[in-house]
Amino acid sequence: MSFLGARGPPVPSPRVSTIPDKPTLDGLEAKWRAKWSELGTYTFDRSKTRDEVYSIDTPPPTVSGTLHPGHVCSYTHTDAIARYQRMKGSEVFYPMGWDDNGLNVERRVQLLKAVICDPSLPYDPDFTPPQPDAKGKLPKDPVRVSRPNFVELCEEVVVEMEEEYHELWSRVGLSVDWEQTYTTIGPIATRISQKGFLRLLDQGVAYRSGAPTLWDVDMKTAVAQAELEDRELPGAYHKLEFTHAESGEPIWIDTTRPELLPSCVALVAHPDDERYQPLFGQTATTPLFGAQVPICAHELAQPDKGTGIAMICTFGDTTDVIWWRELDLPIRATVRHDGRLERDIEWQPIRAEASGDETVWSSVDADEANANYAELGGKTIFTAQKNIVELLMAKGKMDGEPRPITHPVKFWENGKKPLEIVTSNQWFIRYPSTDEILERSKGLQFHPEYMRVRFEDWAKGLQGDWNITRQRFFGVPFPIWYPIDENGDVDFLAPIPATEDMLPVDPTTVAAPGFDESQRNQPGGFAADPDVMDTWNTSSMSPQIASKWEEDPDLFDRVYPMDLRPQAHDIIRTWLFSTVVKGHLLFDHLPFEHVSISGFVVDPDRKKLSKSKDNASDGPFELLDEFGSDAVRYWACGGGPGRDTTMDKGQMKIGRRLAIKLLNASKFALGLGSSDGGTTAVTEPLDKAMLLALADLVDEATRVFDDYDYARALERTETFFWNFTDDYLELVKGRAYSDGPEAESAKAALRLALETLLKLFAPFLPYATEEVWSWWQDGSIHRSAWPSSAPLRDAAGGADAGAALSMTVAAEVLSLLRKSKSDAKVSMRTEIVSATVHDTAERLAAFELVQRDVLDAGKVSAVETAEAGELSVDVVLAEA
RNA sequence: GGGCGCAUAGCUCAGUUGGCUAGAGCGCUUCCCUUACAAGGAAGAUGUCGGGGGUUCGAGUCCCUCUGCGCCCACCA
Numbered sequence: 001m002s003f004l005g006a007r008g009p010p011v012p013s014p015r016v017s018t019i020p021d022k023p024t025l026d027g028l029e030a031k032w033r034a035k036w037s038e039l040g041t042y043t044f045d046r047s048k049t050r051d052e053v054y055s056i057d058t059p060p061p062t063v064s065g066t067l068h069p070g071h072v073c074s075y076t077h078t079d080a081i082a083r084y085q086r087m088k089g090s091e092v093f094y095p096m097g098w099d100d101n102g103l104n105v106e107r108r109v110q111l112l113k114a115v116i117c118d119p120s121l122p123y124d125p126d127f128t129p130p131q132p133d134a135k136g137k138l139p140k141d142p143v144r145v146s147r148p149n150f151v152e153l154c155e156e157v158v159v160e161m162e163e164e165y166h167e168l169w170s171r172v173g174l175s176v177d178w179e180q181t182y183t184t185i186g187p188i189a190t191r192i193s194q195k196g197f198l199r200l201l202d203q204g205v206a207y208r209s210g211a212p213t214l215w216d217v218d219m220k221t222a223v224a225q226a227e228l229e230d231r232e233l234p235g236a237y238h239k240l241e242f243t244h245a246e247s248g249e250p251i252w253i254d255t256t257r258p259e260l261l262p263s264c265v266a267l268v269a270h271p272d273d274e275r276y277q278p279l280f281g282q283t284a285t286t287p288l289f290g291a292q293v294p295i296c297a298h299e300l301a302q303p304d305k306g307t308g309i310a311m312i313c314t315f316g317d318t319t320d321v322i323w324w325r326e327l328d329l330p331i332r333a334t335v336r337h338d339g340r341l342e343r344d345i346e347w348q349p350i351r352a353e354a355s356g357d358e359t360v361w362s363s364v365d366a367d368e369a370n371a372n373y374a375e376l377g378g379k380t381i382f383t384a385q386k387n388i389v390e391l392l393m394a395k396g397k398m399d400g401e402p403r404p405i406t407h408p409v410k411f412w413e414n415g416k417k418p419l420e421i422v423t424s425n426q427w428f429i430r431y432p433s434t435d436e437i438l439e440r441s442k443g444l445q446f447h448p449e450y451m452r453v454r455f456e457d458w459a460k461g462l463q464g465d466w467n468i469t470r471q472r473f474f475g476v477p478f479p480i481w482y483p484i485d486e487n488g489d490v491d492f493l494a495p496i497p498a499t500e501d502m503l504p505v506d507p508t509t510v511a512a513p514g515f516d517e518s519q520r521n522q523p524g525g526f527a528a529d530p531d532v533m534d535t536w537n538t539s540s541m542s543p544q545i546a547s548k549w550e551e552d553p554d555l556f557d558r559v560y561p562m563d564l565r566p567q568a569h570d571i572i573r574t575w576l577f578s579t580v581v582k583g584h585l586l587f588d589h590l591p592f593e594h595v596s597i598s599g600f601v602v603d604p605d606r607k608k609l610s611k612s613k614d615n616a617s618d619g620p621f622e623l624l625d626e627f628g629s630d631a632v633r634y635w636a637c638g639g640g641p642g643r644d645t646t647m648d649k650g651q652m653k654i655g656r657r658l659a660i661k662l663l664n665a666s667k668f669a670l671g672l673g674s675s676d677g678g679t680t681a682v683t684e685p686l687d688k689a690m691l692l693a694l695a696d697l698v699d700e701a702t703r704v705f706d707d708y709d710y711a712r713a714l715e716r717t718e719t720f721f722w723n724f725t726d727d728y729l730e731l732v733k734g735r736a737y738s739d740g741p742e743a744e745s746a747k748a749a750l751r752l753a754l755e756t757l758l759k760l761f762a763p764f765l766p767y768a769t770e771e772v773w774s775w776w777q778d779g780s781i782h783r784s785a786w787p788s789s790a791p792l793r794d795a796a797g798g799a800d801a802g803a804a805l806s807m808t809v810a811a812e813v814l815s816l817l818r819k820s821k822s823d824a825k826v827s828m829r830t831e832i833v834s835a836t837v838h839d840t841a842e843r844l845a846a847f848e849l850v851q852r853d854v855l856d857a858g859k860v861s862a863v864e865t866a867e868a869g870e871l872s873v874d875v876v877l878a879e880a
Numbered sequence: 881g882g883g884c885g886c887a888u889a890g891c892u893c894a895g896u897u898g899g900c901u902a903g904a905g906c907g908c909u910u911c912c913c914u915u916a917c918a919a920g921g922a923a924g925a926u927g928u929c930g931g932g933g934g935u936u937c938g939a940g941u942c943c944c945u946c947u948g949c950g951c952c953c954a955c956c957a
Contacts, residue, residue, distance in 0.1 A: 023916085235956070255957055268957090300955060310957035319955045409956055418956080453884055454952060461953065569951075602950085638893075642885085644950075648892055650906050653919090657905095660919065668916030715894065719904070729916080737915090815923085822923035825911050 019670055019775045023663035025628050025656070028767040033170060041780045042175040045091050048558060054090035055559040056082060057543045057592055058176070059567050059575070060097030060184055063161035064104035069632075071165075072172050072620050073645050074598035076636040078566040079174045080710040081596065083763035085563075086175065087786035093559040095180035095546045098165070100158035101189075102535035103219070103414055106474040109154045114138035117150035117473035119508060119530055124149055147473050147508055154474050155185070168620055173629050173766045175782065182545055184538050185476070189545045190504035193538040194479040196586055197468075198497055200429060205585055206468075208495055210425045212314075212321045213467060214410070217339025217381075218417040221471040222426055224534055225463060226574045233409040233418070236402035237306060240392060242267065245283035245292060252399060254306025256407065258392065259341070259384040260313035262289050262373055265329045269309040271297040276309050286311075287397035288372040288388070289347065290364035296327050315421035317410070318463070330360050334376075335420045341384050343377040346370065381420070425492045426469040427478060429537075432584060434459050440584045447596040447708035448642040451569060455580075458573040466578070468537040475532030479505045481512035488523040496526065540578035543591035562592040569597045569642065596708050599644035623652065630765040631655035637764050640711035658718065659768040662761065665725050666772040669750040672736050682795050684735070684742055685849035687749035689807035690728050691796040694720070694753055695789035701760050702786070710763065717760040724753065727811040734856025742852075752795055756787045806846040809871075810854050813837055813847065816873040817858035824877055831878040832860040838868035 036042060056078065061071065086092045110116055113129040123146045130139050145153070162183075169176065182189060200206035214223045235256040242251040253267065264286050269276035279295045286293060293311075300319055301310060312323045314331045323329065334341050347369035348354065350362045363369035375387045392398035409418045431437070437459045446452040469478075479498035482490050496512045498505045507528035511517045519525030541549075547560035561583075567575055576595060583591035623632050627649070634655025639645025682688055697720045701713040729750075736746040755777075762769040762781050773781035796803075821830055835858070837847060844865045847854070855863055860875075 025919095230954085230956085233956085237957080253957075257956075302955075302957080305955090306957050308957095312957090317956050319957085322955085407956055408954090448885095450884065457883065457953060573952080600951090635892095644886090646892065648906095651892060654892090654905060657919070661917070664917035664920090666916080671916070712894090712896095715904090719894085722904085725916090726921090730921095733916090818922050819924090822911060827912055827914070828922060829912085829914050 019667050023660075023667050023771075025630070025659055025663070025768065028771050029171060029173075029629050032767050032770050033173075036175075036780070036782075037178075039780070041782055042086075042092075042094065042177050044093050044177045044180060046555065046558065048091035050558055050560075052091050053093055053559055054082075054085040054564070055093035055547070055562040056095070057546060057562045057565045057579075058094065058096055060099040060182070060539065060542060061165060062099045062102065062104050063158050063165060064108045067164065067168055067620050068601070069620050069623060069647060070601040071168065072623075072632060073601050073636040073639065074566070074568055075169060075174055076172060076633045077596070077598050077639075077641070077710060078564075079172075079176075080633075080637055080714075080763040081564065081566070081705075081708060082175050083766065083782060084705045084710070084713075084786065086782060087759065087762065087784060089785065092175070093180070093562075094174075094176050095182065096166075096169070096174075096176045096178065097181065097542060097546060098158065098162050098183045099535070099539065100154065100162075101184040101475050101538055103472060103474075105154050105158060106150075106472060109150070109157050109474070110142060112157055113153050114142050115145045115150060115153060116142040117147055118144040119147045119473055121146040121149075123147075123509065129153060148506070150473055151185075158183070158185075168624075171624055171629055172620075172633065175766070180546070184535070184542075184545070185474070187504050188548065188551055189538055189541075190476050192541055192545050192549055192551070193476045193533060194498070194503045194505065195500055195550070196541050196544070196582065197427075197533070197537070198479060198500060198503075199586060201495075201497055203585070205430050206427060207430065208425060208427050208493060210423060210493075211428075211464075212324070212421050212423050213426055214318075214412075214419050215337065215422040215424075216412045216415045216417065217335075217337065217420050218415060219412070219472075220337055222424070222467055222469050223412040223415070223419060224467050224536070226458075226466075226536065226577070227413050228410050228419070229413045230408035231411050232406050234404060235407050235409070236404045238389065238392070238402050239307070239399040240311075241287055241397045241399065242311075243285040243287070244279065245285050251279070251284055251295075251309065252307045253309060253311050255311055256405070257313065257316045257385075258388050258398075259376065259381055260316045260334065261286060261311070261388060262291075262341075262345070262369075262376065263313035263316070263332045263334045264289075264291060264293055264311045265314055265324070265332050266293045266312040266327060267295045267309055268298050268301045268312055268323055268327070269295070270301040270303045271299065273301070273303045273308055275303075285364060288391055288395065289369040290366075291332075291362070291369075292350070292364065294329075296323075298323055298327065317421070321421060322463075331423065332360055333423055335381065335422055337422055337424070339417065339420065340378055340380050341376050345373055345377060347373065426467050427531075427533075428465040428467055429581075429585070430465050431462055431581065434462060437581065437584070440590065441580055443590050443593070444580065445594045447594060448640075451572065451595075451597040451642055454569065454572045455576060458577055466534075466581075468534040469531045470534050471530070472532050475535060476504075476538050477506045477508070477532050478529040479503060479507065480529040481507050481515075481526040482529065484521070484523055484525050484527055486523050490527045495529070536574050536578045539575055540582040542575075543579065543583070560591070561589060563594060565592040565595045567595065567597065569599065572597070594708065597642045599639060599642055601639075601647055602644045603647050623649075627652040627656045628659065628767075630659040630767050633764055633766075634658060634714070637710055637714045641708055643711075655765075658721075659765050661725060662721075662758075662765065662768050663772060665721075665729060666754055666758070666775070668729065669754045670776055672747050672750065681745065682749045682752070682797065683745040684749075684853075685803045685806050686728070686731060686810060686853050687745050688796040689803040689805075690724070690753060691749055691792045692804055693807065694756055695792035695796065698756060698760070698787050698789040698792065702788075705763075713760070714764050717757070717764075721757055721761075723811070724757070727814065728753075728807075731810055731814060731850070731853040731857045735853055749795070752792065756792065759784060759787045803846075803849065805843065806849040809839070809843050809846045810850040812871055813854050813873060814857050816871070817854075817860065817875065820873070820875045820877065826877065829859065832858055833876045833878050834862040834864070835860045835876075836864045836866060836874040837871075838866045838873070839871045840869065841867055843871065 082092050082094045127149045132138050216223055237254045238258040240253045244251050267284050280297045282295050283292050312320050315321055347361050347363040347366040349366045376384045481496045482492050484490050512526040515526045543562050547556045549556055631652045635651040704712040732746040735742050758769045769781050
């Protein structure tokens with residue numbers, strides 16, 4: 001059965017008897033969830049071809065931490081779009097992924113299972129994690145387990161979490177095809193991720209290199225540029241006395257990192273800085289260590305910071321890396337991967353014939369340098385700073401006390417300690433040029449469009465290539481081994497890649513091609529790459545993973561490239577960017593055409609809702625319990641594309657009211673009984689006017705939905721609906737209860753309007769609309785055709801501007817009649833013995849068309865009209 | 881420091897290419913059991929459209945500027 005073509009007029013089925021006496025939202029969720037699942041309402045139909053399919057690159061949520069209302073909000077936006085596209089006739093491919101790859105899960109497992117990964121251990125098939133004691137406490141010291149054991153535990157924990165997420169979203173009514181799920185650590189994702197890596201390696205785009213690397217000394221892993229964040233931290237300027245080698249005059253340097261003084265390789269000032277221009281090209285001697293360092297000029301030096309001349313250390317910050325590279329400086333690395341200072345540094349006297357390390361670690365007074373360095377070697381950065389300040393003070397090389405400041409310090413967004421920059425071997429992906437990326441991204445439609453700027457800004461600000469190596473345990477391993485020479489030294493720059501038929505592969509459990517397991521870690525043998533990939537290196541292939549690239553070519557051809565990438569704005573620089581880059585590098589195309597950006601859920605103070613601040617009553621399940629899914633969805637869909645959504649139970653209350661109103665209004669419209677199979681003509685002006693207005697609504701809702709503005713579609717539909725119930729329904733009630741063609745006109749119009757409104761609401765209120773639909777229609781409303789305005793305009797027949805005006809006048813006169821009763825503090829049922837309507841001739845003519853309906857609704861026995869400049873109504877109320 | 885966004889009733893928000901007296905709901909006040917709906921209905925009150933300047937016959941809307949808030953980015957001296 002095809003949903004692509006236009007449908008004929010609705011055929012009311014004779015099932016009116018199933019309308020409940022007291023419609024209620026209670027029980028609808030359980031009922032329809034089961035039904036949808038049983039009937040496969042949202043199951044992807046694989047017979048459809050690419051041009052008939054609308055495919056969605058669903059964000060795989062990180063399955064860790066606590067569920068909060070934000071998890072409901074943005075996924076509901078996408079669901080509204082999915083439901084709209086489905087009704088528009090597309091077969092929607094709407095999968096769900098679980099991001100169980102990465103540090104968050106790793107940490108959670110360490111916490112829940114009291115284990116820690118030690119990749120050097122062999123796999124233990126009989127391992128069981130420590131059990132809680134009588135008090136329910138896990139042992140304080142974690143048990144060390146092998147990587148395969150650790151991964152097994154991760155997968156266990158992840159399955160539990162996935163169940164909770166599935167429960168939440170299924171209840172929220174996401175029209176996901178739950179048969180189409182994937183995980184980012186599963187075999188398919190691992191194979192695709194590794195395969196992508198091998199292809200890039202083959203192209204020379206992925207490469208291994210020793211380079212200065214942003215490093216989290218706490219977690220002991222490399223970190224990519226995209227995962228940085230700045231945090232304001234207290235620090236202090238220390239004013240150090242360097243010596244101008246040529247003159248012996250002091251040169252004062254302000255630094256916040258005095259402990260890096262032994263790593264100092266140069267001084268730098270701005271080329272235009274007249275204070276230091278005479279010194280450029282000359283030499284300075286570092287205090288305490290007597291290193292001879294050049295005095296250089298560079299544009300990035302800021303004359304107004306500190307004394308205007310800075311010391312360059314390898315490496316104190318990312319600017320140091322730029323200076324080091326551009327000024328061609330040597331490396332004096334002192335910070336180790338564990339955040340302590342190197343222990344085995346031996347300063348040498350300066351000798352003309354010196355080479356290698358001796359040149360790097362040379363000093364005008366090697367004995368003093370070594371004595372001073374002895375206070376620092378092996379110490380943490382914190383302690384080293386304390387010690388060196390004491391040394392500097394004792395030797396009179398520091399001017400005054402440290403001057404406290406607050407300054408931004410780079411952190412890994414998941415980290416606890418400031419990042420250091422260390423040199424190590426890492427895997428990189430060479431970025432395309434910025435121009436190439438920008439050109440490629442032009443084909444991407446952003447919703448809202450202004451979010452494109454964030455993507456472009458990031459592309460323009462790229463520094464260096466993408467480091468995809470993480471020194472972690474739980475993740476996609478590199479399909480790589482390294483040869484070990486006869487001396488037992490591993491050559492980390494001569495990788496042995498896996499062949500594609502080996503994938504997915506964990507090199508710590510599988511021998512390298514051409515070797516056998518007995519040669520692992522042996523001289524002349526091989527060693528496994530110990531690291532795992534950056535989680536984004538796998539997530540960046542989510543379109544290919546969900547579409548099962550080279551796993552299920554038939555499916556792939558039907559759904560890829562995808563139509564929509566929905567995601568939040570905070571991961572434009574990571575997920576969106578890396579996905580676009582991967583698509584460009586591996587496939588030479590965009591992996592999706594549209595990207596819809598959602599905001600965050602914020603509290604009324606506009607602060608991002610954080611998990612820690614959540615109190616129990618604001619958890620998503622509690623909200624669903626209290627208000628129901630349709631109500632929570634209503635609230636969520638009030639937040640337009642790209643905008644933050646304010647956490648507001650008031651809106652949920654309104655959403656609930658709307659859903660209930662929909663049930664009751666439907667009960668009324670359908671309870672009038674069926675006219676003769678929908679063939680009755682709509683004849684009355686008021687009915688025609690209503691249908692015309694509805695046709696306009698359909699056109700607008702369709703237009704804004706096509707532009708991904710679900711929020712506006714909902715708002716317009718809702719506004720129409722409340723006017724529909726407050727005015728139109730009240731106006732036609734009397735006529736509809738009567739007999740004759742006028743009554744049949746009302747009934748026909750009501751049914752047509754009801755069918756249309758239900759469909760317009762269906763993407764937002766899937767439960768209530770489906771319930772009402774089942775009272776009188778076959779099949780699921782969510783597989784029915786999105787309304788079009790043409791049949792409504794046809795049904796409205798020759799309705800014109802005058803008819804449209806009649807609707808307005810009717811509503812206004814009715815309002816005044818009600819007001820007269822309200823002012824008199826009498827019941828709305830009170831009869832109006834006579835009424836005189838004053839208005840302009842044109843409006844009175846319009847009133848004439850609908851007069852009967854207005855009189856019925858207002859319980860007016862007799863009416864007169866009189867021309868006047870504006871509308872007013874005089875009434876005589878019946879005695880109480 | 882740069883970029884983007886936001887600022888309309890006590891609250892949450894509409895207000896499309898400038899165009900009648902700026903709207904809705906919540907909350908508030910008053911009234912009403914009325915045969916779709918009391919988890920309801922009707923009526924009412926509520927605004928220097930963040931401040932200032934400009935363009936225009938006309939500005940919530942366009943331009944400039946300032947302020948506040950949020951997010952993103954940026955070179956830790």
